[in-house]
Amino acid sequence: xxxxxxxxxxxxxxxxxxxxxxxxxxxSDNSLMDTVxxxxxxxxxxxxxxxxxxxxxxxxxxxxxxxxxxxxxIELLHNASLIHDDxxxxxxxxxxxxxxNALWDNRIAVLVGDFFVSTALQRAIATDxxxxxxxxxxxxxxxxxxxIDQIYNARTHTVTEEAYFKIIDFKTASLFVACAQAxxxxxxxxxxxxxxxxxxxxxxxxCFQIRDDIFDYYEPDKVGKPTGNDLREGKITLPxxxxxxxxSLPQHDEMLQLARTEELDDAxxxxxxxxxxxxxxxxxxxxxxxxxxxxAAEVVxxxxxxxxxxxxxxxxxxxxxxxx
Amino acid sequence: xxxxxxxxxxxxxxxxxxxxxxxxxxxSDNSLMDTVxxxxxxxxxxxxxxxxxxxxxxxxxxxxxxxxxxxxxIELLHNASLIHDDxxxxxxxxxxxxxxNALWDNRIAVLVGDFFVSTALQRAIATDxxxxxxxxxxxxxxxxxxxIDQIYNARTHTVTEEAYFKIIDFKTASLFVACAQAxxxxxxxxxxxxxxxxxxxxxxxxCFQIRDDIFDYYEPDKVGKPTGNDLREGKITLPxxxxxxxxSLPQHDEMLQLARTEELDDAxxxxxxxxxxxxxxxxxxxxxxxxxxxxAAEVVxxxxxxxxxxxxxxxxxxxxxxxx
Numbered sequence: 001x002x003x004x005x006x007x008x009x010x011x012x013x014x015x016x017x018x019x020x021x022x023x024x025x026x027x028s029d030n031s032l033m034d035t036v037x038x039x040x041x042x043x044x045x046x047x048x049x050x051x052x053x054x055x056x057x058x059x060x061x062x063x064x065x066x067x068x069x070x071x072x073x074i075e076l077l078h079n080a081s082l083i084h085d086d087x088x089x090x091x092x093x094x095x096x097x098x099x100x101n102a103l104w105d106n107r108i109a110v111l112v113g114d115f116f117v118s119t120a121l122q123r124a125i126a127t128d129x130x131x132x133x134x135x136x137x138x139x140x141x142x143x144x145x146x147x148i149d150q151i152y153n154a155r156t157h158t159v160t161e162e163a164y165f166k167i168i169d170f171k172t173a174s175l176f177v178a179c180a181q182a183x184x185x186x187x188x189x190x191x192x193x194x195x196x197x198x199x200x201x202x203x204x205x206x207c208f209q210i211r212d213d214i215f216d217y218y219e220p221d222k223v224g225k226p227t228g229n230d231l232r233e234g235k236i237t238l239p240x241x242x243x244x245x246x247x248s249l250p251q252h253d254e255m256l257q258l259a260r261t262e263e264l265d266d267a268x269x270x271x272x273x274x275x276x277x278x279x280x281x282x283x284x285x286x287x288x289x290x291x292x293x294x295x296a297a298e299v300v301x302x303x304x305x306x307x308x309x310x311x312x313x314x315x316x317x318x319x320x321x322x323x324x
Numbered sequence: 325x326x327x328x329x330x331x332x333x334x335x336x337x338x339x340x341x342x343x344x345x346x347x348x349x350x351x352s353d354n355s356l357m358d359t360v361x362x363x364x365x366x367x368x369x370x371x372x373x374x375x376x377x378x379x380x381x382x383x384x385x386x387x388x389x390x391x392x393x394x395x396x397x398i399e400l401l402h403n404a405s406l407i408h409d410d411x412x413x414x415x416x417x418x419x420x421x422x423x424x425n426a427l428w429d430n431r432i433a434v435l436v437g438d439f440f441v442s443t444a445l446q447r448a449i450a451t452d453x454x455x456x457x458x459x460x461x462x463x464x465x466x467x468x469x470x471x472i473d474q475i476y477n478a479r480t481h482t483v484t485e486e487a488y489f490k491i492i493d494f495k496t497a498s499l500f501v502a503c504a505q506a507x508x509x510x511x512x513x514x515x516x517x518x519x520x521x522x523x524x525x526x527x528x529x530x531c532f533q534i535r536d537d538i539f540d541y542y543e544p545d546k547v548g549k550p551t552g553n554d555l556r557e558g559k560i561t562l563p564x565x566x567x568x569x570x571x572s573l574p575q576h577d578e579m580l581q582l583a584r585t586e587e588l589d590d591a592x593x594x595x596x597x598x599x600x601x602x603x604x605x606x607x608x609x610x611x612x613x614x615x616x617x618x619x620a621a622e623v624v625x626x627x628x629x630x631x632x633x634x635x636x637x638x639x640x641x642x643x644x645x646x647x648x
Binding site: 028030031032033081084087088089106107108110111112114115117118119121122124125128130133134136137138139140141143144145147148149151152155 | 469
């Protein structure tokens with residue numbers, strides 16, 4: 001099991017500086033906002049995205065203030081979208097602690113999310129790199145379009161691998177690519193270097209989302225959190241998608257029809273979860289991630305100093321093996 | 325009665341170009357997003373903010389693409405905050421037509437708001453002016469802080485003119501100031517020119533919010549829309565604030581206590597509205613706006629070409645006299 005701590009160890013002091021910077025930028029003279037933000041900062045999550053910014057920057061230079069500003073911008077933008085997601089999903093818990101909308105209310109949570117977005121933008125501006133500022137602007141658009149595409153496909157019951165990969169490219173991989181691009185631009189990497197690390201980051205992002213989607217097919221008591229949420233919202237992700245695309249499977253037509261039913265009940269969700277598991281849907285998703293990791297390794301092998309990319313490759317292991 | 329149309333007439337072709345630009349930037353290859361945005365664009369509101377950007381730019385130069393990009397950025401950011409406001413307030417109507425959250429749902433509305441924010445950012449970046457990009461970044465922060473300040477003061481029942489003016493400075497005037505600054509920067513105005521038009525715009529913004537706040541004290545059947553909403557949320561605005569600060573008024577202590585009651589009922593709201601009206605609270609708010617208009621006129625008189633600022637001064641008349 002690859003722990004995130006061992007990956008972090010190579011950039012530990014930089015991560016400390018990053019979190020000091022994020023805290024300083026979020027504090028205001030508004031005591032309500034500060035209380036909200038303090039409680040939020042204590043549960044700050046895994047910070048995989050800023051870690052990727054720094055690990056990419058490290059491939060071609062030092063972790064300067066410019067790199068930290070870029071990393072802070074992306075982390076803040078990511079957190080803004082989580083805060084807004086919790087409002088729209090009416091989620092009461094994230095990372096085991098109450099969400100801002102649960103602790104306070106929707107109004108405060110939307111505003112705190114907006115505050116995070118503008119703080120992100122200010123960090124991007126502080127890099128003084130037009131390329132990095134543009135990356136952050138484009139990213140915001142891709143993230144919201146990806147989420148809306150997903151809702152649209154769920155409503156229209158689109159079942160194709162192409163649509164699935166387009167969505168996870170937009171809503172998840174685009175953020176990981178932005179991490180690589182911003183980190184590389186901040187240290188003045190050349191175009192070829194940027195392109196290679198962007199591809200590695202894209203594969204990381206796709207794996208991250210596929211792994212996340214797999215959780216939805218577990219039996220609830222196996223993971224200690226509710227599963228089947230995607231199916232409940234009409235979202236058909238890779239494990240089920242794969243088996244539904246195989247017309248030779250028993251009960252295929254019946255299951256496809258069930259998957260396209262509006263507002264699935266718990267019993268139907270359990271049937272679809274089991275159908276995906278029993279017919280190799282989860283195995284296929286794992287095989288897809290393994291192929292992506294190999295593809296990334298091939299790209300890394302062409303870098304000037306492949307050994308230095310070791311922590312980046314370890315993130316694949318961490319993502320694929322993680323329990324939650 | 326000064327109509328907005330007569331003010332707009334001097335920049336009519338530029339406004340057409342602006343709206344073409346906004347439309348083009350918002351369209352995507354996502355049909356759901358496009359449907360949402362098309363219906364939104366048909367009810368696009370008064371566009372006072374981009375008009376101010378253009379009228380300010382016009383004082384010192386031509387209305388170039390750079391000016392239009394700056395105006396589009398601010399208009400999009402403003403609309404993003406309206407879309408998010410409608411979600412948090414659960415408003416079903418805006419400008420007489422159904423809101424995005426009413427037509428679709430909260431999830432789509434939050435995402436469309438986020439999409440507007442990133443489109444705004446991209447327009448700011450397209451100006452290629454660091455100053456304008458920074459203005460947009462700072463603005464987002466001020467807007468969310470202003471809203472949160474207001475919620476905080478409503479909860480703590482703060483009753484001071486200082487707190488009131490700080491809030492309306494942040495949540496409304498800051499946007500108007502950003503309009504002047506962005507418009508001026510886009511045409512390369514000098515620091516003194518920027519400072520003067522920023523002050524005029526700040527006064528415009530304060531008047532705009534004071535006028536908006538006055539509506540809340542009307543009897544509901546007089547304006548054709550519900551009133552007392554601010555009071556219902558615990559927000560004490562200028563007309564009531566002024567009378568509550570005058571300890572010599574009859575029933576003063578009783579009314580102050582009532583105003584600080586949690587979750588006011590309709591009867592109490594009607595009592596407070598009448599108390600503000602009957603004791604000159606609304607007259608005081610009008611007098612405050614008049615003083616601001618005179619102050620702005622004095623600043624305008626020191627500009628190189630005061631006559632050219634006539635449309636800008638007419639916005640004061642429009643704002644102060646407007647019915648809705």
